[in-house]
Amino acid sequence: MKAWLDHVGIAVDNVADALSFYRDALGLEIEGTEDVPSQRVRAHFVRTGPAALELLEGTAPDSPITRYVGKRGPGLHHITLRVDDIAAALAQVKARGVRLIDEAPRPGAEGALVAFIHPSAAHGVLVELKQSRSGGHTVAAAPPAFKPPDVEAQRISRYTLGDLELISLYDGFFRLDGGSMFGVVPRTIWSTRVPPDDRHRIVLAMRPLLVRGTRTMLIDAGIGSKEDARFADIYGFDRGRHLDHALAEAGIAAEDIDIVLATHLHFDHAGGFTVRDASGRVRPRFPRAQYVVRRGEWEDATHPHERNRASYLAPNFVPLADAGVLALVDDDQTIMPGVRVQRTPGHTAHHQSVWIQSGGRHAVFAADVIPMTTHIAEPWIMGFDLCPVETLTTKKVLLREIEERDALVFFEHDPHIPAGHVRGPAGKRTVQSV
Ligand SMILES: [Zn+2]
Numbered sequence: 001m002k003a004w005l006d007h008v009g010i011a012v013d014n015v016a017d018a019l020s021f022y023r024d025a026l027g028l029e030i031e032g033t034e035d036v037p038s039q040r041v042r043a044h045f046v047r048t049g050p051a052a053l054e055l056l057e058g059t060a061p062d063s064p065i066t067r068y069v070g071k072r073g074p075g076l077h078h079i080t081l082r083v084d085d086i087a088a089a090l091a092q093v094k095a096r097g098v099r100l101i102d103e104a105p106r107p108g109a110e111g112a113l114v115a116f117i118h119p120s121a122a123h124g125v126l127v128e129l130k131q132s133r134s135g136g137h138t139v140a141a142a143p144p145a146f147k148p149p150d151v152e153a154q155r156i157s158r159y160t161l162g163d164l165e166l167i168s169l170y171d172g173f174f175r176l177d178g179g180s181m182f183g184v185v186p187r188t189i190w191s192t193r194v195p196p197d198d199r200h201r202i203v204l205a206m207r208p209l210l211v212r213g214t215r216t217m218l219i220d221a222g223i224g225s226k227e228d229a230r231f232a233d234i235y236g237f238d239r240g241r242h243l244d245h246a247l248a249e250a251g252i253a254a255e256d257i258d259i260v261l262a263t264h265l266h267f268d269h270a271g272g273f274t275v276r277d278a279s280g281r282v283r284p285r286f287p288r289a290q291y292v293v294r295r296g297e298w299e300d301a302t303h304p305h306e307r308n309r310a311s312y313l314a315p316n317f318v319p320l321a322d323a324g325v326l327a328l329v330d331d332d333q334t335i336m337p338g339v340r341v342q343r344t345p346g347h348t349a350h351h352q353s354v355w356i357q358s359g360g361r362h363a364v365f366a367a368d369v370i371p372m373t374t375h376i377a378e379p380w381i382m383g384f385d386l387c388p389v390e391t392l393t394t395k396k397v398l399l400r401e402i403e404e405r406d407a408l409v410f411f412e413h414d415p416h417i418p419a420g421h422v423r424g425p426a427g428k429r430t431v432q433s434v
């Protein structure tokens with residue numbers, strides 16, 4: 001049997017007190033709350049990487065949690081292991097004479113199937129087996145509700161890669177049509193993983209990446225602040241905290257940036273390359289920087305057609321050429337020590353991803369080849385892509401390279417996970433956030 005630690009359950013007697021520790025003192029994010037009426041329990045999920053903490057409070061005097069707390073006081077209650085097939089897992093342990101609390105799976109939180117193994121069989125720990133809704137059998141449950149992003153909670157994330165420091169920044173959130181984000185994947189499937197808002201849009205983050213080595217490089221720069229209220233409404237801007245805040249948090253001034261590197265010139269990547277000054281003139285935002293753009297992408301962006309025109313907004317990049325700060329590159333090449341661009345076509349013909357290497361370790365800024373962790377599944381390809389079948393080939397090659405190098409992958413548009421490692425075989429890949 002293969003099992004993953006899903007969460008650790010902690011019985012609490014006073015949720016407000018528990019939250020003041022886990023949420024306020026530790027600063028962890030409470031992901032949601034769910035009532036499990038069959039157990040007379042309310043669960044509060046606390047995000048801690050791939051596994052979670054689950055704060056459990058009894059909602060009635062006869063709740064197992066209320067009784068547990070009454071007998072032993074608050075504390076560690078159970079651990080939960082996620083399995084692919086809970087019926088097979090139960091049959092396996094039963095065959096070995098393991099004492100079970102549940103002989104058959106029953107519905108648990110989040111539409112999962114669960115079964116408990118008796119603590120006497122598990123060296124004093126109550127062990128819950130869980131098969132989540134996406135794996136195998138399904139349990140009727142309401143689809144998850146849309147949750148607006150927590151703009152104020154955005155923070156930079158720092159990573160060390162050999163001699164380089166990588167800082168995942170943020171430029172707030174925006175929203176795009178959910179169907180367009182997942183191409184041929186039916187809404188009945190994607191909406192259970194990424195719930196849309198009432199205008200059918202899903203939330204995307206913008207996470208430019210800062211690379212500090214011999215030089216200071218910014219990869220992409222978010223959407224910027226030149227667009228008007230109508231544009232902000234269509235695309236659901238949520239930019240109460242944006243790139244200026246992120247750079248300040250990282251201790252970087254606009255003048256510190258030596259190189260700005262574009263993966264491509266769509267407005268959600270290149271919008272922050274320029275600013276409109278007090279006189280209304282649009283100028284480069286980073287005064288000392290050279291802006292590196294792939295020549296083919298530049299040609300496409302400056303000669304748009306009906307299918308890509310809405311994504312290429314001239315004020316985001318034409319002023320760079322006017323100011324003489326544009327450097328066009330033709331091929332895959334090293335841009336600064338440890339940083340190399342690689343053409344990854346499909347989303348646009350000359351889209352490029354960025355490989356970062358130092359001290360024998362690798363990272364990749366995949367940009368719109370794998371914009372969110374959900375896009376790790378090969379057929380989950382955006383409808384926006386000009387050549388989706390080419391994206392498929394690109395993605396297969398890129399994922400193979402990622403696995404060979406055990407690279408840290410940056411997800412530019414994922415609202416929850418800035419970076420992680422890809423685990424599992426093709427068709428069953430998951431992302432382990434770091
Ligand atoms: Zn794009």
Ligand SMILES: [Zn+2]
Pocket residue numbers: 266268269368371413
């Ligand atoms: Zn994008």
